[in-house]
Structures are given as C-alpha cells and as structure tokens.
Amino acid sequence: MASPASPLPRTSPRRYAADTWPTAPAARWGLRIALALPFVAVALLSRAAGWVPAADEALADRGALVQWGDSGLSWIAQVFPPLSAAVAALLGGSTLAMSLLAAVVLGFTLQRLTAVLVREGLGPWATAAVIGTLVLTPPLYYLAANDLVSLLGIALLVLALDGIAAFVEQRSTEAGFRAGLALGVAVMLDPGAWLYALTLAAVAPFFARRAGRSGWRANEATVAVLLFPAVAAVAFWLYASWWFSADPLGGLEAATPAGWLPGGAGASAAAALRQIALALLAAPLVLVASTVRAVRDPWSLIAPGIALVGLYLSLWLGLREAAGQTWIVLTALYVLLLAPRDPGPRRRAAIVVAAVAQLAIGWLVVLTSGGTLGVWARAVLGG
Amino acid sequence: MGDHLVDRGLVSKATLDAAERVAADSGAYIGQVLIALGALDSASLTRALADLWGLPYVVPTRITEALDAPGVDVGRVLGEQWLPLERRGDGTPVVAVVDEPTPPRRAAIAAALGEEPFLVLADRWDFQQAVLDRYGSDLRERASLGLWGRSPSQSARTVLVPWQRVALVVALVLVVLAAVADLRAVVVTFSVVVGLAFLVGTGFKFWASLRGARMEHVTRTDAAALAALPDQELPRYTVLVPVYKEANIVANLIGNLGALDYPAHLLEVLILVEEDDTETRAAAEAAHPPAHFRFITVPAGAPQTKPKACNVGLEFATGEYLVIYDAEDKPEPDQLKKAVLAFRQAGEDLVCVQAALNYFNADENPLTRMFTLEYSFWFDYMLPGLEYGRLAIPLGGTSNHFRVSGLRRLGGWDPYNVTEDADLGIRASAEGLRVGVIDSTTYEEANTSYPNFVRQRSRWIKGYMQTTLVHLRQPFRLVRVAGLRQTLSFLFLVGGTPATFLAVPLLYAVFLASLLLDPQQLSFLFPGWVLWLSLFNLGVGSALMIYVSMMGAFKRRRYGLVLWGLANPAYWLLHSVAAYKALWQLVTKPHYWEKTAHGLTGVSAAAHVPPTVRG
Numbered sequence: 002m003a004s005p006a007s008p009l010p011r012t013s014p015r016r017y018a019a020d021t022w023p024t025a026p027a028a029r030w031g032l033r034i035a036l037a038l039p040f041v042a043v044a045l046l047s048r049a050a051g052w053v054p055a056a057d058e059a060l061a062d063r064g065a066l067v068q069w070g071d072s073g074l075s076w077i078a079q080v081f082p083p084l085s086a087a088v089a090a091l092l093g094g095s096t097l098a099m100s101l102l103a104a105v106v107l108g109f110t111l112q113r114l115t116a117v118l119v120r121e122g123l124g125p126w127a128t129a130a131v132i133g134t135l136v137l138t139p140p141l142y143y144l145a146a147n148d149l150v151s152l153l154g155i156a157l158l159v160l161a162l163d164g165i166a167a168f169v170e171q172r173s174t175e176a177g178f179r180a181g182l183a184l185g186v187a188v189m190l191d192p193g194a195w196l197y198a199l200t201l202a203a204v205a206p207f208f209a210r211r212a213g214r215s216g217w218r219a220n221e222a223t224v225a226v227l228l229f230p231a232v233a234a235v236a237f238w239l240y241a242s243w244w245f246s247a248d249p250l251g252g253l254e255a256a257t258p259a260g261w262l263p264g265g266a267g268a269s270a271a272a273a274l275r276q277i278a279l280a281l282l283a284a285p286l287v288l289v290a291s292t293v294r295a296v297r298d299p300w301s302l303i304a305p306g307i308a309l310v311g312l313y314l315s316l317w318l319g320l321r322e323a324a325g326q327t328w329i330v331l332t333a334l335y336v337l338l339l340a341p342r343d344p345g346p347r348r349r350a351a352i353v354v355a356a357v358a359q360l361a362i363g364w365l366v367v368l369t370s371g372g373t374l375g376v377w378a379r380a381v382l383g384g
Numbered sequence: 385m386g387d388h389l390v391d392r393g394l395v396s397k398a399t400l401d402a403a404e405r406v407a408a409d410s411g412a413y414i415g416q417v418l419i420a421l422g423a424l425d426s427a428s429l430t431r432a433l434a435d436l437w438g439l440p441y442v443v444p445t446r447i448t449e450a451l452d453a454p455g456v457d458v459g460r461v462l463g464e465q466w467l468p469l470e471r472r473g474d475g476t477p478v479v480a481v482v483d484e485p486t487p488p489r490r491a492a493i494a495a496a497l498g499e500e501p502f503l504v505l506a507d508r509w510d511f512q513q514a515v516l517d518r519y520g521s522d523l524r525e526r527a528s529l530g531l532w533g534r535s536p537s538q539s540a541r542t543v544l545v546p547w548q549r550v551a552l553v554v555a556l557v558l559v560v561l562a563a564v565a566d567l568r569a570v571v572v573t574f575s576v577v578v579g580l581a582f583l584v585g586t587g588f589k590f591w592a593s594l595r596g597a598r599m600e601h602v603t604r605t606d607a608a609a610l611a612a613l614p615d616q617e618l619p620r621y622t623v624l625v626p627v628y629k630e631a632n633i634v635a636n637l638i639g640n641l642g643a644l645d646y647p648a649h650l651l652e653v654l655i656l657v658e659e660d661d662t663e664t665r666a667a668a669e670a671a672h673p674p675a676h677f678r679f680i681t682v683p684a685g686a687p688q689t690k691p692k693a694c695n696v697g698l699e700f701a702t703g704e705y706l707v708i709y710d711a712e713d714k715p716e717p718d719q720l721k722k723a724v725l726a727f728r729q730a731g732e733d734l735v736c737v738q739a740a741l742n743y744f745n746a747d748e749n750p751l752t753r754m755f756t757l758e759y760s761f762w763f764d765y766m767l768p769g770l771e772y773g774r775l776a777i778p779l780g781g782t783s784n785h786f787r788v789s790g791l792r793r794l795g796g797w798d799p800y801n802v803t804e805d806a807d808l809g810i811r812a813s814a815e816g817l818r819v820g821v822i823d824s825t826t827y828e829e830a831n832t833s834y835p836n837f838v839r840q841r842s843r844w845i846k847g848y849m850q851t852t853l854v855h856l857r858q859p860f861r862l863v864r865v866a867g868l869r870q871t872l873s874f875l876f877l878v879g880g881t882p883a884t885f886l887a888v889p890l891l892y893a894v895f896l897a898s899l900l901l902d903p904q905q906l907s908f909l910f911p912g913w914v915l916w917l918s919l920f921n922l923g924v925g926s927a928l929m930i931y932v933s934m935m936g937a938f939k940r941r942r943y944g945l946v947l948w949g950l951a952n953p954a955y956w957l958l959h960s961v962a963a964y965k966a967l968w969q970l971v972t973k974p975h976y977w978e979k980t981a982h983g984l985t986g987v988s989a990a991a992h993v994p995p996t997v998r999g
Contacts, residue, residue: 070912070913070916071912072903072911072912073907074903074915171601172939173600173601174597174600174938175594175597175600175601177938178594178597178931178935216943218944219943221946222937222938222946222947223938225934225946225947226931226934226935226938226946229927229930229931229934229949230927233927233930234923234927237922237927240923241919244903245903
C-alpha cells in the first residue's frame, strides 16, 4: 500500500499503480514509441511488398456499411461488431491506417506487458527475453499488418487479464473496472471476444479463492462485475438490431472468418486440438512454467487451464484463425498468469533460455512451414 | 487547584492523583479531566474556581433583569465570553465571565462598557443558556439572515435574482414563439437538450468515479501517525447534532457518539433542539448524557431548518474543529483524529473534510439496498474522484468536519437552502477554499419507506436546483475565482444531477415507444444524430451508471448487493418522481424543508456495522 500522508497535498495514485513502468512519463512514452516503431516499419514493408491484408480488407468492407448520422439504421446488424466497423469507417477504410493504428496499440500493450514482468520481479534480462519472443518473431507483426480486429481483441484481452489479476487478488476495483470495460469494449470490437469474456469470468472465482475470498456470493459478484459491460453491450446491440434491422442476428452469423465450426464439428475440434498442441510446442515458456507450477502448486494451473480451454473453444468454433494468434495469446497468458513472482537467478536463467528457444522455434516454424504466416514473412523479407 | 478541590471535599486525594496523571499526559486542565471522568460536575468546579479567584458565583439564568449595554451584541458576548447581567445597588454593572478574570480581560470589559464592572463567575453551560435566553431573537436573526445580510447573492432566500427572472421569461417567450413557428424543431431541440444533459451528467459521474477508483490504494491517513497522535496535541472539537422530532432515536446518539476515540475533556457535543420540540429534549435528557453533551435550544421562527439550527450551534462552538452528525449516526471511532491529521497536513485553505457515509441496514429491503449501492458509489468513488481532480465537492448531509475559523469566514450554512451542505461545499470552492475527503465511514440508517424516500429526495434535488441557481448568479465571478474546471464540474454534477433525473422518464418513454413502434414512426422526433445520441444514452449511459454502482457494492464487500445494481433504472424512476416534485416545490415553496423521518428501521446499528465501529 502506498502511504502519502495527506488527502490533500496532491496525491498521485498513478505513482503507485502496479502497471506504471517506467515510472517517469517521458520514459514510459519513449518505451511505447520504441515498441511501436518496428511494427510501423513492418506495416510499411508489407504494403511495399504488395501484400493484401485480407482481414483488414474485410474490416474495411464492414466499415463501409456505416452511415454516420443515419436515422434508418437498417444496416446496423450487419456491422457487428460495431466498434471495429466504426474504427474502420473513421480510418476511411485505409488498411495502411489500420496497420499503423495496430502499431500504436501494440506500443501500449507491449509496454504494459513489460510493466507486468517488471512488477513480477523477473529482472531486466528475463523481461527482455520474454518480450523479445513477441517483438522479435513474425506472428505479432503479421497480426499488426493484417488483422486489426484480432490485434485489438488481444490487446483488450491483455488489459482484461492484467486487470482481473489485480481485481480479484488485490481487491483493486480500479483494475476491475479496467477488466470489465476492456471486455465490454472487446465484444464490440472483436467477434470472438465474447468467448474470452465468458472464459475469464469462469476463471475469476479461482483467483478469488486464492485471494481468500470465497463463497458463492463473492463468486457471483466477481463474475457479475467482470461480465456486466460485455453482456450489457451485446444485449443492447441485439435490442438495437432487433428494432432497426430485419435480420438482427445476421451480423453475429457472419462474425467468423470461415463460418462456424469450419469443416464440421468433428473436423474443427481435431484441427483446433492440433493447433493448440503445436502452439504449445512452439511456446517453451508456457510449457516450462506450467510444468513448474504443476509440480509446486497444481491448483494455480486452474486459471491458465480454463483460459486454454477458452482458446481451444474459440478455435473450434471458428472465431479465431491460426496464423500465429494462438501462439501470441499463449505468450500473453504466460506473462499475465504463469510467469513466476520474484524468481531466483536460476529460474531467471531458465526463463531466458526458454524464451530464446521460443524465439528460435518461432522463426523456424514461420520459415519452414508453408502457412499464410510463412508466405507473408517471406514476402516482407523479400524472399 | 487540585488541593483546593480536595480541601473542599469535592474530590478524594486518590481521584485527584489519577486525574493529575491524565492531565499531565494530555496537557489538559485538571478541572476538565475531573469533569470528563465524572468525578465532578461543571457547576461544582465553577463554584470552587470562584472561591479560588475570589469572585461571586452566579447562575446567570436566574437573573431576570437584563442590563442594557449599548454596543454589546450577541456576537461580542459569545466571542469574548462575558455577559452584562444587571446593576448593583451602587450602579456598578455586574458582568458574568466564565474564565479567570485576568487584568487584560477586566480592562477590555471596562473599555467596552465605559465603566468599571463587577465581575462574577458563571458556569460555561449556564452562561450559554443565559445568552440563549437573553439574545434568542438576535441569535435567530443571525442564524436565519446572517448569510443573506452579508452577501445576498450567496443566499437561496431569493430563488431567482432579477436577471435570472428576465432570462427565464425571455427563454419561455422564445420557446413559445419557436413552437408556433415550428413545433417539430422545438421538440427535436428539446430532445437534444435532454439527451445532452443526460450524457453530460452521467458521463461526468462515470469519469469522476473512475478517477476515484484510482485512489483506493492510496492510504490517506498514515496509521502510524494516527496511532502516535498524542492527546496533548489534540485540539478542542465541537460536535453538532441537530435533532427534530426524533424522540424515538435521540437516546442512541449517546452510545454512538460516546464510542468516539477522542478525549472527552476536548470534546463538546452540542445537541441542537428546536424550541418547540420538548419531546425530543425530554427523551435526550432522560438518557442521562455525559458531561460533555449539552443542549442548545434553537430559537423558534422561520425558516425552521437544519442549517439554521447549525448556525445557532456554530455561535456556541468553542472547538477548533467542528463536525455534524445526525442522531442515528455511528461514526468510526477514530474519525475525529483522522480529520485532525488531514487538517494539519493540509494548508489553511482546506476548510472541510467529508467522511464517507454508508448504511447499517443495507439488507433491510430493496430500497435500503439501492440506497447503499448509491452511497457506496457516491462516497467511495465520486467524491474521491472529485478530490483527486481538486474539483468542487458537494458535501453530504453529515460527517462534514470543518475548520471552525474557515466555516465562520464562509458565513456558516444557508438556512434557505435545503441542501445547505452541498451548497456550502460549492461555496467553499467558489471562494477559493478546498474540501477534501477522509478514509473513514459513518454508518447511518437508510430510508426504509418509499414515501419517506421521495420526500427526502425531493428536498435533496430541490436543494441542488437552488444551489445551481445561487452559484450561477455571478457566473463570471465564479469562473474567475474558482476556475473553469471547478465551475464546469459544479455544473455537471450539481446542475447535472437534477437534469439527469428529469430526463430519465423521457428516455424511458422513448425506449417503451421503441418496443411498440417502427423506427420510421419515431424518426420525425429523432432525426439522424438525435437518434444516435438517444441510443447512446440509453445503452451506454445507463449501463455505465449501473456498473459504477455494482462496483461500489463490490468495493464495500457487500457482494449480495452487486446484482441489485441492475435494478438501478427502477431506482432512477423513483428519483424522477422526486425530481419533478422538487421542481414543483422550487416554484411553490422553495424553502420548505421536507423532513426525513428517522428511526423507521427494524435493524440495530450495533449488529450491522463492522466490528471496528461498534465501539
């Protein structure tokens, strides 16, 4: 707890916020800019290489449906999720602008993830190594240059996960506000975010129990404050769609990139399982941390386990495409849920080794596989 | 002094020794300690002091003759603590004092009277009663018209000043003319105004609440500094308890305030009883309050309001700091000490600190649940958020702790404003002073009755309307002195709150209409952006306000109340009923004080507040 003496000599709660690192605003902004610039550069390279970002093009099409100030609103159901459509409309449908916006968002998100690792006491080398797995490998660049919606969804997921941890463990209602609002905004941005919202709400009571707060009232309240913004947003959107549109669920049905349960329920389940397994194999950080936790404190794996189930469900339902997203989400889960607190020198060294291995695997998979990500990487690199 | 008391047989040697130890530790006078311990009553002590100082002892209330002393008014009598009583047979004026008659004091009295006085010693409480008897009408006038006399523009005695009346009439005429020319345009404009009022009101509250949430991990009072605060460094503290028609609960306040962790000899609890309310006074006296609890009879006369009673109490307050509690309030025991620390660590411009209010009967019925949700959000998020931004804070009904000198500088409470507390907080900001918050809670009784709730809320909302009108009388001065941010926050919060509640039924009507009609049928009233604004308000504005109230309950760990936040739209409808009643009353009886009945709860405070508060 911070302890400024008086309520009135101006107290500055940001100084004491756990996520505020670096503490000097100029340094913080400098870090954000430094982390965003490579993504700007890669976005420009991607355009220069003539790559067509299909997901962003689809978003631009959805944004084109928005008619500002229209009182008919018959198109309202078709633009779901509406906030990302509105963003695309505001950006004039420019896919380059979308990539640049993604870079800016990543500047903030990566700074926050760095701050979390600093808060957890990983030390400079381990922190740099873990963040390096994200900023020195292609998946996140691919997402930033091609899929603004998914990137915003992941950024909000990071915000929500970080908030949930502080909310339920430290009873920080500020963090609870942040997590709930992040999920509320996410469901209006990313068609797959509702699944994340449900998953995180399912995880929350386990956190609460670890924080010594149990009882169904506490669990119910925890879930309610986390889910309310998301539920309210979707409910209101359905009401508005029902009122103005002939097909209120049309937008929801079109929310998946390749349709619901692509290839059928069974095939989709098998594909999702394969993708998750491959992503886990490509993420030694997650594997090592999970193994350590399984030995030392198996109960602490419940929350990441449920999050993993949520990830699997999103793939199975077709709400997420592979192309590195699963791997990015797993790495973010590592930072937010699995990274050890105040590790000793040996564990720090292990983290660095795992991170370097993950980095190498990341490149190896991208360059040797024939997937979209590999094709894009080669196109950008001029290969 | 101690030996003198023992010699007179008033206290035993053992008691004296014990009291001397306390006095040495606390820096208090031995007499004060003996009274606080209950070893001696105030009158006996005064008699002994009179004997020691060679003065006659008098009970001034027994002297019916009033000495006419030109130039000596009640302000001077209370400020300098001397009261002309009568003339002796030789024509010498007899003057009652309550402290040692030092030569400078004697000289000052002689200078004021123009002749040498014959001094007598009176007990402090008898002295106050004598002042009330002698100057009752003057006190009533000062309490009622003091602020008005000093600064009419700051008083709600007049609802609208001339330019406001002219502006209102001109606006009405323009609206009528516009309606004749283009009714649809007027209705659409009205929709826009209502929508914007709702948007700004709710948006500002949500923004301030988010900022307030940031403050939750900032410890306002350093526990070590609080624990280390020695008694001898504590100042005298006055507690005002205005009561009216509260015979059923007034006895509780003795237990509730008796639990305060503050040296009794430094505490003065003034129970302000209206002159016509003999029942409450009798009930309070029957409860045998301790020596530091005293009664002040508030002289009858219009307006018969709580702020008028508080102004009378302020005249008699001898504390460096002052706090107001209601009869049923149960403050956390260390609240006064936290306030002292807050005042000491801040500058002189800090005139007031507000403690949080919450309810001990939260789970009694749906209304008390909603009330608790609302207060949790208001006091735990809103006010800290306003303080964080150094914005104007409208004070809550009780548990406002004042620096007495600052309060007097502000002119006390406006007895014509029915939310005198909110008005005072805004007036402080408008005068360049500051209001803060402390991390302490007072538990109160939530309203359990719906009609009682509407009455209470109509008064609060009417008071916010009055306050808005009062402080907008000199808008440019307000901006110049308080600053643009303060002015806007005042407008958004104090002006925005009634506006939001007035707008709620219209928004709900549109929502209901949307369930029955096609969009095209309403499009003439909600063209283009007006529709977008209304939809945003309905969806986002309402949801955000529900959300902060859910969070407020969560923060207070009242988990069972969190889902009750979903009932907020129904709760706002109740507010709307109260808001329209308030608007009507603002026109028909602006100064009428809708009395809130207390003591309706079937829940005991002691069983439902956190253990630290039970005392």
